[in-house]
Amino acid sequence: MNRAEKAALQLQAVAVLRMLKETRTYDELAELSGLPAGDLNRYVNGHVLPGVERAREVVDGVGRDALATELRARVEFDDEGYVDNSGIVFDQSFLDLVAPVAANALGFERPDVVLTAATDGITLGAAMAGYFDARVAYAKKSKETAVEDFIESRQRLASGIELTYYLPGRAISRGENVLIVDDLIRSGETQELLLDIAKQANADVTGVFALISVGDEGIDRARELTDAPVGALSTFDAE
Structure with missing residues (x-):
C-alpha cells in the first residue's frame, strides 16, 4: 500500500466514524468500535488521523456492520415483497462510504470498469467507480x-x-477488469445478464456486489457463474 492509498484508507475511516457519531455519543461510539472515546473525539474532529491498521479495522469491521444496520433501517418492503430502497440509492454520500467498505471486506481487485444496470444501480456504480x-x-x-x-x-x-x-460495444475493451454491481440481487437474473455482457466483451470479472440481497438464490446463482468474489452489504429473508 503506497502513501496515497494509506491516506485514503485513513480518511475513509474518519468518514465512517463521523457518520456513526451523528446518532451516538462518544461513549456509545467507543463501545461500538472498541476504541477510546478520547481518540474517537480527535479523529472525528480532524485533529489526527487513525493509524493504518486501526483505520482498516474501522472500515472492514465497524464500518461494514454499521452501514449494513443503517441500510436495513432505510429499506422498506411492501405487502407484495417489493423493495423501496430509494432512501439508499438517492444518498450518494452514503454510497460513497459503502464503496471502500465493500471493496476491502470482499477483496475486489481494482477494476478498469464498473458495470451496472440502469437505472437504480447507477449511483452505486458511480460510487464504486x-x-x-x-x-x-x-x-x-x-x-x-x-x-x-x-x-x-x-x-x-x-x-x-x-x-x-444492451451495452455500447466500446464501453468495455478486451482484457479489461470489470466489477459488476447493482442495488439489489434477488433471483440473480440481472447479474447473469451482466456477467454475460462481460464475457462477450472478453473482459475479466473481478467481483459481483449488491447493496441488498433478498434471500440467497441470486448470490448462489452468481457464484455458480464466476470464481470472483460475490457478496452483498446486507441480506434480507426472502418472503
Whole structure:
C-alpha cells in the first residue's frame, strides 16, 4: 500500500466514524468500535488521523456492520415483497462510504470498469467507480439511438418475459477488469445478464456486489457463474 492509498484508507475511516457519531455519543461510539472515546473525539474532529491498521479495522469491521444496520433501517418492503430502497440509492454520500467498505471486506481487485444496470444501480456504480478511479458503464433495456455497435444479452425469465440488456460495444475493451454491481440481487437474473455482457466483451470479472440481497438464490446463482468474489452489504429473508 503506497502513501496515497494509506491516506485514503485513513480518511475513509474518519468518514465512517463521523457518520456513526451523528446518532451516538462518544461513549456509545467507543463501545461500538472498541476504541477510546478520547481518540474517537480527535479523529472525528480532524485533529489526527487513525493509524493504518486501526483505520482498516474501522472500515472492514465497524464500518461494514454499521452501514449494513443503517441500510436495513432505510429499506422498506411492501405487502407484495417489493423493495423501496430509494432512501439508499438517492444518498450518494452514503454510497460513497459503502464503496471502500465493500471493496476491502470482499477483496475486489481494482477494476478498469464498473458495470451496472440502469437505472437504480447507477449511483452505486458511480460510487464504486469513484473509489477505484475506474470508468462506470451501465447496460440498458433499450438501445441508444446514435450508437451502432452493441453487446446484447437476452434471457427468458421464469415468468415467460424476455429480458434484454444492451451495452455500447466500446464501453468495455478486451482484457479489461470489470466489477459488476447493482442495488439489489434477488433471483440473480440481472447479474447473469451482466456477467454475460462481460464475457462477450472478453473482459475479466473481478467481483459481483449488491447493496441488498433478498434471500440467497441470486448470490448462489452468481457464484455458480464466476470464481470472483460475490457478496452483498446486507441480506434480507426472502418472503
